[in-house]
Amino acid sequence: xxxxxxxxxxxxxxxxxxxxxxxxxxxxxxxxxxxxxxxxxxxxxxxxxxxxxxxxxxxxxxxxxxxxxxxxxxxxxxxxxxxxxxxxxxxxxxxxxxxxxxxxxxxxxxxxxxxxxxxxxxxxxxxxxxxxxxxxxxxxxxxxxxxxxxxxxxxxxxxxxxxxxxxxxxxxxxxxxxxxxxxxxxxxxxxxxxxxxxxxxxxxxxxxxxxxxxxxxxxxxxxxxxxxxxxxxxxxxxxxxxxxxxxxxxxxxxxxxxxxxxxxxxxxxxxxxxxxxxxxxxxxxxxxxxxxxxxxxxxxxxxxxxxxxxxxxxxxxxxxxxxxxxxxxxxxxxxxxxxxxxxxxxxxxxxxxxxxxxxxxxxxxxxxxxxxxxxxxxxxxxxxxxxxxxxxxxxxxxxxxxxxxxxxxxxxxxxxxxxxxxxxxxxxxxxxxxxxxxxxxxxxxxxxxxxxxxxxxxxxxxxxxxxxxxxxxxxx
Numbered sequence: 001x002x003x004x005x006x007x008x009x010x011x012x013x014x015x016x017x018x019x020x021x022x023x024x025x026x027x028x029x030x031x032x033x034x035x036x037x038x039x040x041x042x043x044x045x046x047x048x049x050x051x052x053x054x055x056x057x058x059x060x061x062x063x064x065x066x067x068x069x070x071x072x073x074x075x076x077x078x079x080x081x082x083x084x085x086x087x088x089x090x091x092x093x094x095x096x097x098x099x100x101x102x103x104x105x106x107x108x109x110x111x112x113x114x115x116x117x118x119x120x121x122x123x124x125x126x127x128x129x130x131x132x133x134x135x136x137x138x139x140x141x142x143x144x145x146x147x148x149x150x151x152x153x154x155x156x157x158x159x160x161x162x163x164x165x166x167x168x169x170x171x172x173x174x175x176x177x178x179x180x181x182x183x184x185x186x187x188x189x190x191x192x193x194x195x196x197x198x199x200x201x202x203x204x205x206x207x208x209x210x211x212x213x214x215x216x217x218x219x220x221x222x223x224x225x226x227x228x229x230x231x232x233x234x235x236x237x238x239x240x241x242x243x244x245x246x247x248x249x250x251x252x253x254x255x256x257x258x259x260x261x262x263x264x265x266x267x268x269x270x271x272x273x274x275x276x277x278x279x280x281x282x283x284x285x286x287x288x289x290x291x292x293x294x295x296x297x298x299x300x301x302x303x304x305x306x307x308x309x310x311x312x313x314x315x316x317x318x319x320x321x322x323x324x325x326x327x328x329x330x331x332x333x334x335x336x337x338x339x340x341x342x343x344x345x346x347x348x349x350x351x352x353x354x355x356x357x358x359x360x361x362x363x364x365x366x367x368x369x370x371x372x373x374x375x376x377x378x379x380x381x382x383x384x385x386x387x388x389x390x391x392x393x394x395x396x397x398x399x400x401x402x403x404x405x406x407x408x409x410x411x412x413x414x415x416x417x418x419x420x421x422x423x424x425x426x427x428x429x430x431x432x433x434x435x436x437x438x439x440x441x442x443x444x445x446x447x448x449x450x451x452x453x454x455x456x457x458x459x460x461x462x463x464x465x466x467x468x469x470x471x472x473x474x475x476x
Contacts, residue, residue: 003025018078019037022034023062032046034445036167095338097377098339101340103366103386103387104341104342111358112151113152114357119134124149124161142397158172175397176397187204188200195461199237203226205227229245244258244277245265256292257292261277263280264280266279269309274287282304323340327369415475416431418449446474
């Protein structure tokens with residue numbers, strides 16, 4: 001059986017695109033593979049009644065990409081995007097007692113991504129697996145993304161996973177889709193998002209800001225490299241790197257302040273009036289958001305990998321490189337140190353007297369952080385941790401390369417349309433009751449000029465755009 005393959009690439013000098021597109025025709029089967037240059041990418045396959053129809057379909061796909069700027073290339077000549085996977089070590093804890101772990105879920109690979117919402121917990125690992133669990137430890141859903149999960153961030157209802165392949169996936173609907181595509185010359189370390197504006201901290205100490213349309217807004221280079229911290233509030237972006245923390249105006253107009261820290265910043269947290277920087281010199285430092293002044297120092301025994309606070313900073317928690325977790329009073333007094341029982345905490349979050357951590361052994365751990373439970377643990381009494389298992393029949397959701405087509409919109413469906421606007425494809429709402437001039441945050445890879453789609457629901461964001469909630473279907 002004869003087989004013909006066409007390989008195309010789009011790599012722009014400004015770093016805004018670094019993609020490949022490969023079409024293979026084997027008799028009546030057309031296979032399309034696409035993604036970041038150097039990555040395995042995603043694949044879809046279609047079968048046609050005859051070889052001639054398969055060839056015609058392949059020619060149309062290739063023609064569409066060539067018109068968008070793709071050109072024939074030789075696979076392997078262009079380098080893949082730079083990817084740094086955080087290298088960490090984890091020693092046994094020196095604490096005399098273990099933390100009161102209520103339950104533990106093992107994801108199978110080292111995990112950095114965590115988000116704890118009011119109704120569920122999210123964890124993402126280096127294999128690209130994202131799981132959601134109830135607060136009782138029940139596993140609810142499994143997402144499989146193409147590459148390692150750097151971090152999980154929330155923006156109101158929406159949950160996003162930043163991955164090593166430079167793509168940020170929206171996990172808010174049943175099927176994840178690519179919401180942001182970060183320039184190939186940016187080696188992502190950490191992310192934060194607010195009102196649809198994505199903030200990316202990178203290996204070189206750069207800060208890149210991208211809007212809800214996946215378009216570059218502004219960027220800055222801080223004085224230090226290896227920026228593992230970025231946090232954003234209403235007016236300011238806080239950027240932590242190996243030389244300290246730098247605050248920038250949220251609109252990109254300039255630097256507001258810079259404060260050197262004791263050691264390189266390896267993790268960051270924020271409350272209403274303060275930011276917290278965990279460092280390689282065994283401390284968490286609390287800085288005033290107003291001017292960067294040092295407000296308090298929380299001293300650990302080894303390198304700090306993660307930190308978090310109870311609401312208002314009433315308690316400050318830290319995880320170190322020796323598999324221990326600490327709790328401090330707001331003024332810096334150490335209240336306790338306990339072993340995690342499962343590696344070093346790489347990220348953590350506190351909610352309702354429970355401390356949730358993801359660790360070097362890939363576990364999501366739920367710790368009872370109430371005063372009574374901690375006091376009992378210090379005296380040697382801890383609950384038997386429950387090992388949570390995922391159900392064998394649990395469905396796995398993966399990013400979709402295509403969308404389902406429908407002939408008509410259901411009565412409750414909302415119709416949107418792709419329109420040309422200044423050389424770019426935008427998506428506007430057609431259905432009544434919505435502002436027609438607002439753009440819709442929409443998967444870029446499925447946009448087609450003039451195409452109409454049906455979505456289950458739209459929510460207005462304060463930045464003057466709509467976000468999709470629910471499934472997307474194309475009208476034909």
